[in-house]
Amino acid sequence: MAITNINATSHTFFYLLGIPGLEDQHIWISIPFFASYIIALLGNSLLIFIIVTDHSLHEPMYIFLCMLAVLDLGLSTITVPKALTIFWFNYGGISLDGCITQLFFVHLTYIAESGILLVMAFDRYVAICYPLRYTMILTPSVIIKLSMAVYLRSFSAVFPLIFLLKRLSFCKNNLLPHTYCEHIGLAKYACxxxxxxxWYGVFVGLLSVILDFILVVVSYCVILYTIFRIPSRDARHKALQTCGSHICVTFLFFIPGIFTVMVQRFGKQIPPHIHILMANVCMLVPPVMNPIIYGIKTKQIKNRALHLLFQRQR
Incomplete structure (x- = not known):
């Protein structure tokens, strides 16, 4: 396979290298990638099926959870198959348009998932702080508007990246040391x-993922303050249980992502393969763990899943 690297022309084809420095370990690295992808597909598909088919779960919290599962499926499918192609067949070829398309959907899905987690925090805030007005506040029309706002914000934030990248000429290199395309990772090879x-990347990050994380933390500070003021111990325990799953999922999503950004910004001495592995953790862990956490901690979903599995065994 001939790989050109001519500075005089603008590249329209690139090669994703996977994890540079660990090429001889690609086959072994592919095992957790493949296993994670299968678990994410099965877990999130089962979660979506349970919520869609069980009418008792057609409540705001589960509707938002279903949206989260759809986004998790998208995030896994956008990134993992291409990584497995690199690991198994040693081929990471991708056109410039294909690379921009992939990074567009990666960033779109990631920001949308951040927004859904914020909306889920708002749902828990209303449920704990205003329980008697819960159904009055989170009406079907409000749920639709919140969902549309999340997706429109994501699209509006990511769409300009297409034009910001298409205006560039890529004459430095066409070898991308990564398993998937991302905005700055591609842009830094422009001449x-x-x-x-x-600056646009920083602006979008601050006004989407970072802002969402701050608002989620603030909302849970208020929620926990309200919970610990409840006189009944059983009521406090029940309220904490309803929030436990979302708190775990939120930390699994935001903390690795923020930590990865900080390491990329300040950890200049850290080997490149560590950066890439950490970036993949952000893509792999939430889709795998989210259905497991909700399946274990949410009684209705756990019982429905066990019922389905028991019926199939019979």
Missing amino acids: SSIRVNI
């Missing part, structure tokens, strides 16, 4: 200034 790309 023109990418200052606008960098």
Whole structure:
């Protein structure tokens, strides 16, 4: 396979290298990738099926959980199959348009998932702090509006990246040391200034994922304050249980992502393969763990899943 690297022309084809420095371990690395993908597909598909088919679960919390599961399926499918192609067949070829398309959907899905987690925190806030007004506040029309706001925000934030990248000429290199395409990872190989790309990326990150995380933390501070003021110990325990799953899922999503960004910004001495592995953790862990956490901690979902499995065994 001939790989060109000519500075005089703008590249329209790139090669994802996987995890540089660990090429001889790609086959072994593919095992957790493949296992995680299968678990994510099965777990989230089962979660969606249970919520859609069980009318008793057609409540705001479960509707948002179903949306989260759909996004998890998308996030896994956008990134993992291409990574497995690199690990198994040693081929990471991708066109410029294909690379931009992939990174568009990666960032779109990631920001949308962040927004859904914020909406789920709002759902728990209303349920704990205003239980008697819960059904009055989170009406079907409000749920639709919140969902549309999440997806429209994600699309509006990510869509300009297409034009910011298409305006660039890529003459430095066509070898991308990663398992999937991402905005700055591609932009830094441009031969023109990418200052606008960098600042836009920072702006979008601050006004989406970072802002969402801050609002989620604030909402849970209020929720926990309200819970610990409940006089009944059993009522406190029940209220904490309803929030436990979402708190776990939220930390699994936000903490690795924020930690990865901080390491990329300040951990210049850390080997590149560590950066890439950590970036993949952000893509792999939430889709795998979310259905497991909700399946274990949510009684209705756990009972429904066990019922389905028991029926199939009979």
